[in-house]
Each structure stands twice: as C-alpha cells, then as structure tokens.
Amino acid sequence: MNLPHLGAPIGPMIRVHGGFANRMYRLDTDQGSFAVKELNLVDRRWTYRLEDVFRFERAAFAAGIPMPEPISASHHALVHRWVEGEKVPEAPVSAAYAFEIGAILARIHALDVEWTHVSIEEPASRDWPELAERAAATGQPWADELAFHVETFLAIAHFVDACERPGPVVLTHKDIQPWNLLARHGRPVVLDWELSGMLDLSGELGSTALSLAKGPGFDDIEPTIFRSVLDGYVAAGGALPPSGPSWFVYLIGGWLGHTRWNILRCLAGVEASTGPDLALSHEAARNGVRGLPDLFARLPELETLLL
Template sequence: MSGVPVETVAAAYGLGEPVGAAVYAARGELGRIWRLDTRRGSWAVKELLVPVREEDARADVAFQSAAAEAGVRLPRPVLTGSGDVVAGGRWRVYEWVDLVEGAQVTAAELGAVTAGLHGIGHPAVGLVAAWFADPVGRTGWEALAAAAAGAGGGWREELRESVGELVALDELIVPPDPAAVVTCHRDITPDNIRRAAHDGGIVVLDWENCGPASPAWELAKVLADLPDGAATPAYRAYREAGGPGRVTEPADFSMAIAEQGHLLEFYARRAMNPQESEENRTRAGARLRAMLARPLTRARVERLAEECARADVPAP
C-alpha cells in the first residue's frame, strides 16, 4: 500500500488528477522515490527521510535550473502552487523519466558529464560542509573502534583493523581553497548518471546533495569511486570535454577521503543503533561491507594521482 497521500501531493504541486496509488520505485539514504501517474503525466514523488530546509531545497533547484539551461539533461523539479520546493516538510516532486534498467554509462562518459557540470560555474552559497572537507580524525576513529569492540566478525573486525590506515589517510586532507569553490553535484556516481529509456541519452539524477565544493576535488572523488583501470579514460574524457579541474597531487583527494570517513562512521553507528529500523541497519551493514572490501587507501590515492599526472602529459 502506498505511503503517499496522492490527492494531497497532486493538489499541492498541480499534477492533475491521480489515476491510482503511487508505486514504490527506489530508495536512497535521503528518501524514497514513488511513481505517481495522473491525467497530466507521470511524476517522481520523493518522500524525504531526512528533514530539508526550504532554503536549501531552493538552492539545489537553482543549480538544477542552471544545469538545464546549460544543456544538462535531468528530471525537472516541480514547485508547489505557492512556489515552494518542499510540501508538508516531507515531499518533493520531479518529472518522471523512464530509465534503461541495468545500463551503465562508461568511464569516459562519466568524465565528460562531470566536466559539463563543472563548466556551469554556478556560484556557491556558504562554505564547504564538514562532511566533504574535514577528517574524522584519530579521536573519532578510535572512538568508533571502541564502540564496535563488543562484537566480532563481519564489518566490525574489518573496521577495527582499518583504523590505522584510516588515520594515516586523514593526514592527506587539506582545507579547500575558497577561490576554487563553486556549486557541485557532490554525488556523481554510475547510479546517478543513467540512460533515458526512449533514446539512450544521459540523464543526471539526485541533485539534493549538491552544494559548495572544488571541481578538482569532486573530480578526484569520481575517479576514486571507479573500478581499477577506469580512472585514466574518465580523466582524459573530462579534460577533452573542457572540465576545469586538475588532479595533480594526493591532497586533491581530500573530498574523497573526508566523505569516505564520514560515510563509514555514519553507517557504522547506524548499523549498531538498536533504535534504527531493521531496514536501515541491514542497509548500513551492506554498505559497510562493500566499502571496506575496497577502501580508499594512501597507496591507491598516490597511484591515482600518478595516473592523472601521466594522463596530463601530451603524447609525443
């Protein structure tokens, strides 16, 4: 049974008369996506699981509008009749886009899309959030290891064994340069760069995480998330597409390191929290196991920086 009050949401956003209940489509960390069909069309209704300030929602919609004007394809956000982004403190709406199931973009396409997003140059509002810029730090890692010490096996043991490496990795983080910061997507992954079903064109999804960041640092994070061997074609495609960021040293992976640390901490505490739902604890445990199976390490950061340096050298 749908958890979406379809009549209320449809009326608030002027979507037209619903022709049935909303159908569950997907879930991320920030919300659930439902498909709502009305006599006017199909819509993606996002049920927010984390409170969002209207001010912040308006900021990400402004970036989405700038991206659409620059030619980036995305599900257009829909505003309420009064011009708000969020209705009832819980709902957001976008145009529905049918996607090709199971089809992923190539590393080169991911690099080119990242270049296009960075080329927008949309001004940043505020400072880079600690999630993307600050290390967890030795104290934080040791506290997390102590919290996980009561149980053995699985991700807990792997996390405890990784603390030394995570502390060493944090030492690479440097503060962001305010002059280099613009509004970035901050969640560029193959899950969010997809193909439209009707023509195979690339569509960029999930813009709610956007905000201030350095293009070079976001680029480094995109490269760090790719499978081995895919970083060089992605970086070259980014350069060829006119992307402004350059990855030249391990410190450029500061955003990737900070985000990995905060994600590990977030998932670990969620997985260990008995007050969380079983769904949340299970999801958190699965994410931890996946991340700890292929963590970002100093060695991999240094190797990726070297790959980018070689890719920047003109061919003879």
C-alpha cells in the same frame, strides 16, 4: 505525503528501492509520472539547502543540462518529472559517455546562480577506536575488519583535514556517481542534486572522473576513461586545476563520512523510518570498512592518472 499539486493519482505510490540517504517513490497521476523523494528528517548528515538547490536545479534545467525537470521542493519532499532510462552500472563507462559528463560539468560550472550559503566543513571524526569497540560488543559482522583498520581510518581522517585544496571553488552537483546517473539513448541524465553546493574544482573532477573509470573496486581503473572526463571538461570551456592529492580528498572524505554514518545506523540495530534500509546500511558499512583502506593506499597510484 500530501502532493495535490501533482494531480489525481491513477495508482498507489510505488517505492523505488536503493537510495543511499533518502527514500524514493514513483507516483503516476493524470498529469504524468513523478519521482518523489522523501527526505530523511531523522539523522541527516548535513542540512539540505533546499531553496538554494531548487533554484540551482531550475537554472540548470533551463540551460539544457540533461536532468529530470524539477517540479517542487518542500521541507520533507523533492519532486521531479520521472525520466525513463537505463541504470549506469558501477563499471567503466564508454569514452563518449565520460566525455559528455565532463562537458556537462563545465556547463554546470559556467551557470550564473547566486548561492548564499557558505559551508563550513567540520573536522573529520576521530572516534574510530570507540566505534570499533562498540561494533565488537554488539557483534557487527564487519567488526573484526574495522578493528584491524582503526589506525588507517585515523590516518584517513588526518589526510582529509590536512590536504590543501588549490581552488577555484565552484557551484556544482557534488555527487555525479554511477548511481546518480541514467543513460537515455546512450547519453547521460544527471539525477539527485540535493547535495549541490560550493566545492573545490579538483575534488569535483577527481571524484567524478574516477567513479566513471572504475568498477566496484580499484583493480580495473581505465585511465583513458578518466582522461575522457577531463577532455570533455576542457572541450566545453573548462580549465583544469593543478594536479595533486586534492583531486581525491573530497571522494575519500565523503566516503569516510558516509561509512561512519551507516556504522552508527547499524549500531543502533533498528530499522529506521526514513533513510536507507538497515540491510543497505550494513552493505555500505562493510564496503567502506573494506574499500576505504584500499583507496587510501592507492592514492599515489591515483595521482598518476593526472599526468
């Protein structure tokens, strides 16, 4: 990567492991420290709208949203000012942290930013029987579990396509999850904006609130933390959409697509030059094969969080 606009390096660029879609590096120069995200150009699941996203980020940063300063965007790399902070574990956050995330979402949704791209959602894939056969034939470690849950994955795909979204549709981050957050002096910093775009409000609120209210599974959901996100949203001027399964369809659909993408990377059986390492793709595939059926079965239970 050629990054002369960031100044003269004072050391080598250092890989920061753990990215689920792209690869991240830290670069220290005579002009400061930067987070350089090398975009996966090989097998993206979608087209990044980098110019739109960068304009949205600049508006959010100018409005005081707690986030790394956006520096530059190109076809192959996104650059932000490096921010020191503590990683947010996949565990229920504090009520105060959740409340502030809700307020941040309301402020993001109130931004007046032109968004020229209208996304057209593709139907959820129905090739789960074929994927299960390929997984068995290639000896994938999670092949038996995938085969066992094929009918459930087909039911999930149908739910994702059939679930009604009540609106309104808002321009938003779309991926506020623990792994895209830092805690700096106990307060949130929002990272990784490249998925930004238009989204049904209920899907954004449900995905965010649930991710901050639970641990790695779904056995320790904290309803008070879920509600704290919504309370923060309302306190900052946001209005809640109607209750219903639409609050969780975006989370389920996103996880379904992410699981399938990682399964395909595992079936290829080679270490790709971009994107997550093969070991991380295996972890993501295994987590999805085990976790998605559990999440789908708990949908009625999750809806009670909205009452």
